[in-house]
Amino acid sequence: MPDSALDLRQDAARLTARLVDFPSESGTEKALADAVEEALRELPHLSVTRYGNNVVARTGLGRSERVILAGHIDTVPIAGNVPSRLDEHGVLWGCGTSDMKSGVAVQLRIAATVPEPNRDLTFVFYDNEEVAAHLNGLGHLAEAHPDWLAGDFAVLLEPSQGQVEGGCQGTLRVHLRTEGVRAHSARGWMGANAIHAAGPLLARLAAYEPRRPVIDGLEYREGLNAVRIEGGVAGNVIPDACTVTVNFRYAPDRSEEEALAHVREVFEGCGVAELVVDDSSPGALPGLAHPAARAFLEAVGGEPRPKFGWTDVSRFSALGVPAVNYGPGDPNLAHKRDERVETELILHCEERLRRWLTS
């Protein structure tokens, strides 16, 4: 068992190493949630609550704005890359260094070192982000205690290499089924080939021209892609069914319903017998026009980028809270055996956030 105490006086880089050495694969976060809760309860300017292994701490200074700093405390399964290792270039290696114990370290440092922020703060630490959506701790909080997540703006400290990533695209996955009539392939004219019937559908996909809309100054890029195709009964049978699974990644100016309507329209008249929605998650508008967001952008600097992949900012968006990703990790290293983070970037992010919340 690791020593359960977290020393928030350490700098964010050392604290990251400490958190990485405190394993918390999804589903096993309790010990770390306990340690986070205990450390936060030591801070007299915060009121701390807990729901499951989700810990929420808030200032209550009566400021006119409230901002949320959120991060998940779980990691993907460890792949021989714990404990952490700091190399001679100041790079910290290990599971969760990038995604996202470095971000959690920054949250904890702000909590410990900014007792009188210029905006009220809510710190959210949640579990089960790396597994199925229905287990997600932020989702559980949003359902059970939406008031704990109330605020004007949220920063999710997911890896973004110290750049602001605004909003996120939505994702819709549908199964498109074509139909035919089975027959022995030696007497193919007695059947109707469902795989051949998928041809027009694939042609429509190949010809599709995705939009690149600009929203709040960020250019999003949509995409409509077959991610799976399956058809066939046996090597000598004309198949009576074929299913193409299509993933639509769409910019956050479309709602879930609009995205589905668009997909239906794209495949109209090309022989789809059935369209079944497999998965749907809305996008999130970047919300960069909000005063708190504008101040944040000014403080952290750089050019905000759109987020193409789906992230938990969308959960805040669904609660009416504009949100961005901003964290020290590199998203391209997340979930990899050679996951790592530049310690300098951790300190840099901590410093920028402190500047935003104190100036």
Next chain:
Amino acid sequence: MPDSALDLRQDAARLTARLVDFPSESGTEKALADAVEEALRELPHLSVTRYGNNVVARTGLGRSERVILAGHIDTVPIAGNVPSRLDEHGVLWGCGTSDMKSGVAVQLRIAATVPEPNRDLTFVFYDNEEVAAHLNGLGHLAEAHPDWLAGDFAVLLEPSQGQVEGGCQGTLRVHLRTEGVRAHSARGWMGANAIHAAGPLLARLAAYEPRRPVIDGLEYREGLNAVRIEGGVAGNVIPDACTVTVNFRYAPDRSEEEALAHVREVFEGCGVAELVVDDSSPGALPGLAHPAARAFLEAVGGEPRPKFGWTDVSRFSALGVPAVNYGPGDPNLAHKRDERVETELILHCEERLRRWLTS
């Protein structure tokens, strides 16, 4: 254990019932092969040889022509449909009634009752027809003892409802692979979609116009069909590979090589990265112009039909022996739980063959 003796004095319908009640699923034919061999050895006008569970019996009358009557003694797995049952309409139910113990009964009856045929006769009883091609007893005989199968014409007593089915079509199965580049579907423009790339290939299949060549007076019908399609990595990944399995059923005026060349030509220039041959079996020309075949057609009557499915007549064809299917079973009932045969048709087939071989 069933009584091992076969009484060839019974009529072909009763003998069929006896054979059905003598289980011989593929791989378990030894007892039945023993019984067939024993019964044939009782007939002084035949010389009997054996190779594995394959039994061959021949007359040696010095006739100018030799014809072969061939049938397999195995069945598909029994499906609660043994022992046989004769209903009040003269229909015999049970596993193998149609495919093809009724045909085997006719062979045995001809062997027993036509001691001085007008053409020399070779009776072939072989195993493992219902399983993988490399196990097929006729194939083993053709390899080890091709001289045992020498002849001018062959009749395979496979189910054909008492109609002559001439030759058989060839079959070629190929895997056509398209390629792409993997990427996260949220950043689809960084990849290339291999499923989309299969669209032109499916369009080519849908537009394909199969030939209907007439050979020896029989109209064949070719067909080119996708029988399987598979592609996809995960619900959020642009797939880098897609495989379409295509089955070409071709008329016996094409050789295997010509069939493959044709398929290559059909898919030229539509983005196929790789073509792999999965399975290839040549067709068989009907050979109905041969004098023995003409006499056979006259004796049995009816209009000969082309055989679209692949059968063992092709093995005879490869040995230079024209061959047809002619048997009392119904091919549409083969392999079914409610497999059955009209006993009248068994007697009819026996009678027609006897007429051909004695008149």
